[in-house]
Amino acid sequence: MFNKNKLGKPIFMLMLIVAIGALVRLWGIGFGLPHTQCRPDEDSVVLIVASPLRYFHPRDFIYPSLYKYIVLFFYALYFIGGIIFGRFHSINDFIKEFAVNPANFYLINRIISALFGAATIVVIYKIARKLFNEKIAVISSFFLSLAYLHVKSSHFGVADIALTFFIACSLFFILESYENKLLKNYFASGICAGLATSTKYPAALLIFTIFIAHFLNCTEVKAKKINYLFDRRMAIFLIVFLLSFLAGTPFALIDAGNFIREFFSAVKVTSVNSGIYVNPPMQAWWYHLNFSLLFGLGFPLLFASLAGIIVFFNIDWRRALILCSFPFVYYSVFANGFVPMTRYMVPLVPFLCLTAALFTFMCVDKILKYFNNKYSTVIISITVLTVIMPSAYNVVLFDKLLSKKDNRVIAGEWIAKNIPSGSSICQIIDNQYAKLQLFPSAQYLVKKYGLVSRDMRKSGKGKFTLMEIKYKLDYLTDSNIPNYNEWDYHADSNAFLFVDTNTDSLPDYIILNEDFQSGQGLFSDKLRKILLHFYHLKKAFPAKRIQGKANIYDRFDAFFVPFSGFEGIERPGPSLWIYEKS
Secondary structure, rough: OOOOOOOOHHHHHHHHHHHHHHHHHHHHOOOOOOOOOOOOOOHHHHHHHHHHOOOOOOOOOOOOOOOHHHHHHHHHHHHHHHHHHHOOHHHHHHHHHHHHHHHHHHHHHHHHHHHHHHHHHHHHHHHHHHOOOOOHHHHHHHHHHOHHHHHEEEOOOHHHHHHHHHHHHHHHHHHHHHHHOOOOHHHHHHHOOOOOOOOOOOHHHHHHHHHHHHHHHHHHHOHHHHOOOHHHHHHHHHHHHHHHHHOOOOOOHHHHHHHHHHHHHHHHHHHHOOOOOOOOOOOHHHHHHHHHEEEEEHHHHHHHHOOOOOOOHHOOHHHHHHHHHHHHHHHHHHHHOOOOOOOHHHHHHHHHHHHHHHHHHHHHHHHHHOOOOHHHHHHHHHHHHHHHHHHHHHEEEEEEEOOOOOHHHHHHHHHHHOOOOOOOEEEEEEOHHOOOOOOOOOHHHHHHHHHHHHHHHHHHOOOOHHHEEEEEEEHHHHHOOEEEEEEEEEEEOOOOEEOEEEEEOOOOOOEOOOOOOHHHOOOHHHHHHHHHHHEEEEEEEEEEEOOOOOOOOOOOOOOOOOOOOOOEEOOOOEEEEEEEEE
């Protein structure tokens, strides 16, 4: 029923939409740097740079390793480019930069994620054009280019966006396998599904989708029932799926024991209540719908997408079943766990944008029956913009905020200018991602080197950490960078420690991410007395101008930027208070 006529110059329109999508994904991409702990899980990807010392073995199997190896490949290009242009003279210069100031490594990682995000726009365009027509394809790609949850996640150097790209590619070839039933399409979909699973394990649910497509293929040609399962096309899919997975995560085979243990450990984490997540888990399905997707897409886009699913099944239930089977099964799995992370919904966004485009197109098609054709472009434009506007508005607010200097960076710069080098500083902060990254003193590094060396003799792990410490010590010798003795606080014993050793004195400075005088912080009475009697407020760094009621935070994500609202937020990052010993 869909007109396959092309809309103007679709390639030009697609290029423009991809450019818009790339722009909003790269805007603010350097957020927080040179502070590298602004986004959880990025460090687990970036540390793949140390894998050559371990025969390219990843640190763990909590996530499979394909995305990490992709990042490592671009690090290799960065090193080669650095050699060519004189930035590096040896591998030692490369490692020294990572040890002293790894900001570029984090930036490269984030750019890779952003480019995967932009590439997904092209894939969803091709899927929509295959299923419907050029107009719906253009609308689908435009919706995805400004879909807030996808744009937001594309800024982060983690695997979610790459996962979404490979899932979309696999769905494209699964649809191809249904259209013409050729072996090559089973082969291509198996490769993409294997690569997706080698990016993050939940993509293995694509096997369910290919079985549905294959079942429909067999019923349409009235094949024998035995062919539903035993067919060389399905055998090829499963073989190349497994080989593609192992190509991206080879140590799943080489180190199978650790892989199996850590894989099931990762599954357990998402299914066991730790006390801070949704309880009971039945609430998670509503949380994702009413929070992750509602604020991640905006109400008009989410409503259009859900309505579009109904429309699609009414038009062509077979293709609708193939396309929607993965989102349905995926949502069912993650909506029944204890860990409702908003990023878990990212792989659904392209498909929701596609069904939203279908519903929008159908609505416009009905409206145009009552108007002259010369108004069609205006009506289409107004309708599409109305659907995407809340999402696009959040994208702009998010990117504008992210492009501002992070509060942790501002506080760190103030400390470097106003606190004497060598001072003892204790950060009593309830979240590791809220801590400032201050350059450690030589005394601290020497003690740390001794501890890591001792642990390495027992476990055999820590070679790269020792290299980092050595390069930092060398950098301190060659530069005048402000450096500090980093102390820790042990709440149970009310004791201050310097590299795991109790001290009999108090640190020169204490940094908090909550104002203890407000009574809101998690401070013991003993610590509160210490702060009241021995310290005074030296400098406050509020990140918020007002406590905006419209601001909505993702309480399961250690990211100090609202998920929605952005009211009264001065800059990204936590508010900080610096106290000086009187």
